[in-house]
Amino acid sequence: MATPPNQLDDLVSQQYRHGFVTDIDADTLPPGLDEDVIRLISRKKQEPSFLLEWRLKAFRHWLTMREPHWAHVRYAPIDYQAISYFSAPKTNKDGPKSLDEVDPKLLATYDKLGVPLHERARLAGVAVDAVFDSVSVATTFKARLAEAGVIFCPFSDAVREHPELVERYLGSVVPTTDNFYAALNSAVFSDGSFVYVPKGVRSPMELSTYFRINEAKTGQFERTLIVADEGSYVSYLEGCSAPQRDENQLHAAVVELVALDDAQIKYSTVQNWYPGDENGVGGIYNFVTKRGECRGRNSRISWTQVETGSAITWKYPSCVLLGDHSVGEFYSVAVANHRQQADTGTKMIHVGRNTRSTIVSKGISAGRAQNTYRGLVKVLPSADGARNYTQCDSLLMGSECGAHTYPYVEVKNPTATLEHEATTSKIGEDQLFYCLQRGLSAEDAINMIVGGFCKSVFKELPMEFAVEAQNLLAVSLEGAVG
Amino acid sequence: MSASPRPSDPLERLRPLLAELPGGGAWRSQREQLWNRLLAAGLPTTRDEPWKYANLRLLARRDLAPAAPRPITPEALAAAPDAAAGGATRLIFVDGRYQAGLAQRLAPPSSLQLSTFAAVVEAGEPDPGTPLAGDPDLVDERLRAWNGAFAVDGPVIRVPARATPPAVHVVHLATGGGAYPRTRIALEPGAQLELVETHLTLGAAEATVVAATEVEVGAGAELTHTVLQVLGERAVLLEDLAVEVGAGGHYRHRLAALGGQFARLDLRVRLAAAGAAVELAGLLFADGQREQHVRTLVTHAAPRTSSDQLYRGVGAGRGRGSYDGKVVVGVGAAGTESRQSSRHLLIGREAAFDSRPQLEINADDVKCSHGATTGTLDPQMLFYLLSRGIDAETARALLTYAFLGEVLRRFSVEPVRRAAEQRVLGRLPSAELLREFVA
Numbered sequence: 001m002a003t004p005p006n007q008l009d010d011l012v013s014q015q016y017r018h019g020f021v022t023d024i025d026a027d028t029l030p031p032g033l034d035e036d037v038i039r040l041i042s043r044k045k046q047e048p049s050f051l052l053e054w055r056l057k058a059f060r061h062w063l064t065m066r067e068p069h070w071a072h073v074r075y076a077p078i079d080y081q082a083i084s085y086f087s088a089p090k091t092n093k094d095g096p097k098s099l100d101e102v103d104p105k106l107l108a109t110y111d112k113l114g115v116p117l118h119e120r121a122r123l124a125g126v127a128v129d130a131v132f133d134s135v136s137v138a139t140t141f142k143a144r145l146a147e148a149g150v151i152f153c154p155f156s157d158a159v160r161e162h163p164e165l166v167e168r169y170l171g172s173v174v175p176t177t178d179n180f181y182a183a184l185n186s187a188v189f190s191d192g193s194f195v196y197v198p199k200g201v202r203s204p205m206e207l208s209t210y211f212r213i214n215e216a217k218t219g220q221f222e223r224t225l226i227v228a229d230e231g232s233y234v235s236y237l238e239g240c241s242a243p244q245r246d247e248n249q250l251h252a253a254v255v256e257l258v259a260l261d262d263a264q265i266k267y268s269t270v271q272n273w274y275p276g277d278e279n280g281v282g283g284i285y286n287f288v289t290k291r292g293e294c295r296g297r298n299s300r301i302s303w304t305q306v307e308t309g310s311a312i313t314w315k316y317p318s319c320v321l322l323g324d325h326s327v328g329e330f331y332s333v334a335v336a337n338h339r340q341q342a343d344t345g346t347k348m349i350h351v352g353r354n355t356r357s358t359i360v361s362k363g364i365s366a367g368r369a370q371n372t373y374r375g376l377v378k379v380l381p382s383a384d385g386a387r388n389y390t391q392c393d394s395l396l397m398g399s400e401c402g403a404h405t406y407p408y409v410e411v412k413n414p415t416a417t418l419e420h421e422a423t424t425s426k427i428g429e430d431q432l433f434y435c436l437q438r439g440l441s442a443e444d445a446i447n448m449i450v451g452g453f454c455k456s457v458f459k460e461l462p463m464e465f466a467v468e469a470q471n472l473l474a475v476s477l478e479g480a481v482g
Numbered sequence: 483m484s485a486s487p488r489p490s491d492p493l494e495r496l497r498p499l500l501a502e503l504p505g506g507g508a509w510r511s512q513r514e515q516l517w518n519r520l521l522a523a524g525l526p527t528t529r530d531e532p533w534k535y536a537n538l539r540l541l542a543r544r545d546l547a548p549a550a551p552r553p554i555t556p557e558a559l560a561a562a563p564d565a566a567a568g569g570a571t572r573l574i575f576v577d578g579r580y581q582a583g584l585a586q587r588l589a590p591p592s593s594l595q596l597s598t599f600a601a602v603v604e605a606g607e608p609d610p611g612t613p614l615a616g617d618p619d620l621v622d623e624r625l626r627a628w629n630g631a632f633a634v635d636g637p638v639i640r641v642p643a644r645a646t647p648p649a650v651h652v653v654h655l656a657t658g659g660g661a662y663p664r665t666r667i668a669l670e671p672g673a674q675l676e677l678v679e680t681h682l683t684l685g686a687a688e689a690t691v692v693a694a695t696e697v698e699v700g701a702g703a704e705l706t707h708t709v710l711q712v713l714g715e716r717a718v719l720l721e722d723l724a725v726e727v728g729a730g731g732h733y734r735h736r737l738a739a740l741g742g743q744f745a746r747l748d749l750r751v752r753l754a755a756a757g758a759a760v761e762l763a764g765l766l767f768a769d770g771q772r773e774q775h776v777r778t779l780v781t782h783a784a785p786r787t788s789s790d791q792l793y794r795g796v797g798a799g800r801g802r803g804s805y806d807g808k809v810v811v812g813v814g815a816a817g818t819e820s821r822q823s824s825r826h827l828l829i830g831r832e833a834a835f836d837s838r839p840q841l842e843i844n845a846d847d848v849k850c851s852h853g854a855t856t857g858t859l860d861p862q863m864l865f866y867l868l869s870r871g872i873d874a875e876t877a878r879a880l881l882t883y884a885f886l887g888e889v890l891r892r893f894s895v896e897p898v899r900r901a902a903e904q905r906v907l908g909r910l911p912s913a914e915l916l917r918e919f920v921a
Contacts (some may be wrong), residue, residue, distance in 0.1 A: 118790070381832070396846035400813075405841040409854055412536075414797070414828035417857035424843050424850040 029086040058176035058186030072345035072372040085188045151196040158194035173256035181252040189223035197232035208237040222253040228263035235266040258458040261296030273309035280339030283311025290317035291408040295327035302329040304460045308476040318347035321355035328357040329407030331457040345375035350383035361392040365401035372404040379416040386416040396426040505603040517631040532826035535804035537774040549577035549659035562680045563901035570649035593647035600635040605779045611666040629694035633664035649676040649784035656689030665695040669703035693721040699731040704818030706734045713742035729755035737764030737780035738902035746775040753787035763792040764890040768801030777806040786817040795826040808840040822852035879910035
């Protein structure tokens with residue numbers, strides 16, 4: 001290609017921009033996991049007894065489970081006893097009421113990330129529930145949301161202030177016995193976000209959470225629960241970034257969504273955790289369980305994700321379409337560069353009549369990365385008139401990477417209509433030549449072609465996220481041009 | 483998930499019979515070795531990913547002991563199509579054993595070398611093939627191991643370099659109990675062969691056939707392999723077919739899976755050298771309570787190889803079926819082209835079809851695609867026919883027939899295609915009327 005070699009070297013050797021560590025005095029448990037640790041977590045968080053019992057039940061079940069190894073990823077065995085299961089910034093003890101009370105060091109961290117919290121909040125009108133390690137430290141626009149009746153708070157606050165809602169919905173979509181990582185999360189989850197949108201309310205703003213993994217050797221076990229009551233609407237944005245580490249960090253989050261009659265939930269993610277260096281050293285292990293239940297008639301759940309980070313991704317945001325005429329959507333861009341391994345996709349389970357689902361997945365592999373789409377579309381005998389459309393495309397950049405597609409299509413109802421298409425190809429020499437001939441640099445040309453490849457997913461993202469995603473994609477693929 | 487059956491039990495019942503099988507020395511130790519590996523691995527269950535959709539629990543209550551030889555009259559073979567046009571060679575195997583008296587028109591040996599495993603064993607010669615393809619954990623090869631341990635006979639066909647003999651038609655008749663035919667076909671460089679296989683049952687015999695076939699297509703050789711499976715309602719067929727294609731070689735497989743209670747084909751093709759090509763096409767007809775399963779694994783191990791797969795399934799009544807296809811493009815297999823198409827039509831209220839078209843790609847200069855659909859008949863097409871005065875039942879049958887036409891058209895052996903067409907028509911409502919339409 002026409003790019004001078006020294007310029008390419010610069011691009012290839014570019015460091016992960018978000019790699020830095022903020023030095024904050026944290027209240028961290030020593031590594032290890034047993035029932036006492038769970039009791040301690042529960043006590044520290046002043047939880048009601050039903051939650052402690054729930055955690056213990058999950059832990060006892062977890063002990064009987066084995067770590068799954070069916071995904072197309074390889075990593076060194078994880079020692080679950082070498083992980084610390086609780087870490088809270090001490091500054092949280094007084095409970096900051098506003099951004100002014102938040103530790104300035106913390107705010108500086110967000111600044112470095114390019115997320116000026118208050119500015120962003122004011123300009124974009126976004127409420128931010130920032131999770132720094134495990135305890136939420138700042139929540140904005142609470143009043144405006146409260147006016148509309150929307151509850152948006154850290155999970156631990158919800159446990160104290162709305163125990164009846166938590167008890168009713170927690171684990172109702174992802175039960176404690178669901179899978180190995182979900183069971184572990186249920187036992188030790190630290191904090192996360194809780195959203196409840198009451199009947200007929202349209203959330204006045206987009207809700208946003210920035211997660212960060214900060215304390216060394218602390219796994220993050222987020223728990224998010226979003227309930228959209230009848231006729232309500234909410235759009236939720238999740239974005240992630242982590243400081244550079246040489247030690248692999250485990251992240252096992254659980255996200256549960258519940259949509260009742262005529263409700264709609266839009267869940268968008270931009271995931272940019274530390275992917276490890278070009279030799280595969282370090283990086284986050286991301287083992288996430290995300291599932292939404294369309295319980296009511298005409299309900300709708302939409303997952304949009306842009307995955308560029310993590311050393312290992314194991315993530316299948318899913319929809320269970322219970323209510324008649326309910327709709328599930330999954331739009332995904334997964335980028336894997338260097339030695340990243342991503343095994344991601346979705347599940348659409350059609351139970352109700354005339355349920356519809358759409359899956360659009362774009363996978364990009366570069367360097368020596370492995371990128372896998374794994375999806376299930378299941379139509380049960382009760383789902384008369386169910387429809388699904390699936391498209392999964394892979395783009396390969398480099399001869400040492402891999403792109404894999406494992407779709408499962410299971411149909412038990414003759415009135416269902418399902419279509420699945422997949423293609424795999426590399427960026428065409430002719431496309432590239434055309435762009436270069438028009439005076440674009442190789443880097444810009446690739447970004448443009450990849451941008452076009454991903455466009456159908458990006459258009460589903462809220463606007464400010466779409467811009468960020470586009471930039472992220474460009475940064476992630478730096479050094480992949482060859 | 484329902485509890486897995488105890489799959490090893492049928493094997494326990496078979497164990498004492500192993501010692502009674504023919505062959506000494508190397509053959510005996512090979513049988514024992516294969517059998518011990520199978521016992522250690524156990525029969526596949528739905529917990530094994532490649533067997534997720536095909537449950538073998540029905541083997542638990544079956545008589546799997548190799549059937550005793552019994553005399554057969556030519557009438558028992560009436561259902562086999564007469565693929566003899568052009569002077570084809572016809573070989574008959576009853577319960578996996580060669581019936582010399584029923585063979586027809588042996589071609590001159592210069593263009594075709596025919597033998598049987600029984601003859602090889604009796605002569606004390608070494609195994610002409612390899613019973614296992616080399617999977618160290620036996621994950622995919624348990625049926626091959628089972629067949630390898632129990633097979634006593636089966637065709638051994640070799641076509642010398644650049645020879646183009648007339649077609650070979652192998653008829654497998656199952657009369658009840660177990661049958662373990664093992665087939666080996668080798669085409670030397672530049673050879674060409676048209677091979678037809680028919681699977682039949684004697685009446686409504688409760689037969690269980692565990693078959694294994696090895697195919698070797700040499701450089702520039704071309705094999706067209708057409709299979710008509712018209713087993714009776716109580717027959718089970720589990721077949722494992724492993725194919726290796728050399729440089730510039732071409733392998734075509736055509737499958738009409740129409741009969742049996744439960745049938746499954748595991749088809750593994752390795753495109754071993756540059757320019758090798760494979761075309762697979764099959765129709766799976768699952769009506770009544772029938773199950774038709776196909777699993778394919780195509781490995782592109784060399785540059786400029788191509789694969790094309792076309793499968794069409796029909797689920798009627800309470801029929802069930804699955805297509806599980808995987809294409810693997812190895813590192814360095816630049817210039818690979820691969821297409822997979824699987825479409826399934828559900829016309830029975832309780833019918834079900836599963837499909838899993840998978841791609842595993844480890845090279846970047848490739849063009850790979852797959853398309854899969856599952857659904858019911860297009861209401862607009864149905865309306866068109868209804869508006870022309872055709873009754874609903876006939877219209878649906880006609881569209882179902884047309885849906886399978888895409889596969890049937892690829893059958894190059896005329897008598898087999900006609901036999902498959904007639905079988906499909908016979909299973910659809912308004913068969914007589916349909917015959918008039920498609921005549």
